[in-house]
Amino acid sequence: MTENKVALVTGAGQGIGRGIALKLAGDGFDIAVADLPFQEEKARAVVAEIEAMGRKAIFVAADVSKKADIEAAVDAAASQLGGFDVIVNNAGIAQVKPITEITEEELNTIFAINVNSVVFGIQAAAAKFTELGVKGRIISAASIASIKGFPILGAYSASKFAVRGITQVAAQELAPQGITVNAYAPGIVGTGMWDLIDEKLSEINGKPRGQNLKENVDSIMLGRIETPEDVAGVVSFFAGPNADYVTGQVLLVDGGMLYN
Template sequence: MRKVAMVTGGAQGIGRGISEKLAADGFDIAVADLPQQEEQAAETIKLVEAAGQKAVFVGLDVTDKANFDSAIDEAAEKLGGFDVLVNNAGIAQIKPLLEVTEEDLKQIYSVNVFSVFFGIQAASRKFDELGVKGKIINAASIAAIQGFPILSAYSTTKFAVRGLTQAAAQELAPKGHTVNAYAPGIVGTGMWEQIDAELSKINGKPIGENFKEYSSSIALGRPSVPEDVAGLVSFLASENSNYVTGQVMLVDGGMLYN
């Protein structure tokens, strides 16, 4: 029986890695991202199809509740079902605490927190409509376990995702749905290139030095790649995790110990 997963922010980075891994696991994939990311999403779709699975692009602004509802309807209609939502989309903001503006907070909460709420609501509705026991997998972070300086707004959004994951898991358990989250550490993607560049402006260290210093604390001796994160998401999307819910699982190579 074919299964369907939708991955938000699936056009690149961790989202692309998750899409490719879930395709290898036998999922058809709805690659959901901003309409202007459709060209980049085409690369993700090629990887999914190379794994022998179907893929479609779904234009989605995760901050728009109605858009989220319609995107999940579109994914289910085009792929013939709906079993897993990966709320992967997110942004970072790198600013000293006292410089964070009201607009900064509105933006990052809309993308990192509101979208997870909207996704949980829309996915649960679709699961119930289709009569399936679904899985919702949210993007947290090591910053959901420990707050980090210069990442105050980001850290608060990821703590919010952690709390929402726990609450939603309890509310949706009677329906048979599970809700979990993955918490990456230092991942070599565009987000960390942005973090490194912004930290460089603040502390004057050369480009690449902040990334190197943060990575030096990793027990396994290297920063992660999207495939590392995708492996955990693969478990959370599989039947092997059927008795796991409400958990935020670190995938950081040994940085924090929860």
Template sequence: MSNHGKVALVTGGGQGIGRAIALRLAKDGFAVAVVDFNGETAKKVAEEINQSGGRAIAQLADVSDRDQVFSAVEAAKQQLGGFDVIVNNAGIAPTTLIEDITPEIVDKVYNINVKGVIWGIQAAVSAFKSLGHGGKIINACSQAGHVGNPELAIYSSSKFAVRGLTQTAARDLAPLGITVNGYCPGIVKTPMWEEIDRQVSKAAGKPVGYGTQEFAKNITLKRLSEPEDVAGCVSYLAGPDSDYMTGQSLLIDGGMVFN
């Protein structure tokens, strides 16, 4: 495997898309640091990787805390013997009408979705420099970071910010041999989407499932995404076949947004 001996860290790796990414990167040959706000779920994913013949560690971290992110990256570097890829996957997506947005919602979403990415980028760059080589930074964006989604103003705006960070970081870090790219899922069968559906359906006075039906109307492939669909895209971004790509945010949404 071309990725054998390399180390990747995945934030939000304890469930949903993050779990699928961690499992896929382990299958690709990476040693994986599974980082999550929920230490138990991170531990379960790491155990799953280890039991299947891979190599993984679990780490508890809140990505909104810069020191915790730096500590997680340093621990991965020390315990797994290197550092090559970071996947800044952790994120939250509360639904809010424009007039219902509060300072608390803004702070919470931006602390995790935007600051968490910034701290991850910084920590990865520090690790790459200390090891004397470049690396790959991969950020979670969203189709909602390409087109504003109804009732997701703060989430959408945070993902537009991630796209901008990805482009700027790609330009700034290229001289160091570091590529920076993003992946932009659509509607993925995860606990986070189930919560979005519940909130949207409730706001519309409809039964659970209404939100999913409304959003799914715009999917060209006429099915919701599995987490593994997204993990395949991240696998490409983490591997050598994407070495000549930087500053891009790839849509993996079943055909919701066309550019």
């Protein structure tokens, strides 16, 4: 096993993924920044940020809904960065729509990106950990919507409940190999995803743009919107030595919205 630690972060070109990639780089990881091909410019900017911190980084183009892309990304991380220790299945999409209006295509799309990708990531990482003899870490994106279903977020809530279940199952199955499997559950993060949710809620309930977001932020006990860095701190914990004895958990990082 090599001395350098290597992490692959999906959806790392912006938002929470970027925050996670930079935090893990600060923790001493070399980073494979995975994102869609059209996000390459943003992703390469993140690579440059990581290199400026004195760590190695590569960009890997990947559509996480495709198993072959995730397998190729894991292989690239291991071969180009010299090891493989952590996968962060971060990439995901949201959808704001009444349950009665969700189309078959929309349902298939959100599950392909939010759920299938987590299964594929677990499979690819577990295989690589086994190949390298590494007791690796698998960390996936859940949500407050994995603990409580939210109106107008039916498909999204369902996809995140699925991530929670998959995390529990994978943790039990992979524990004999020393692999831990956990997930982080953000609340309202100030990224493009919540801008989209606010916009769609406005169309549905007629409230002015920004009001739905403000009302949701007002419900946070700590009194402020969440940042990608808030989320990244929890991922850092799961990826580090202080979480050696933690597996199968979905940790809320929401400023005090839900209590589990």
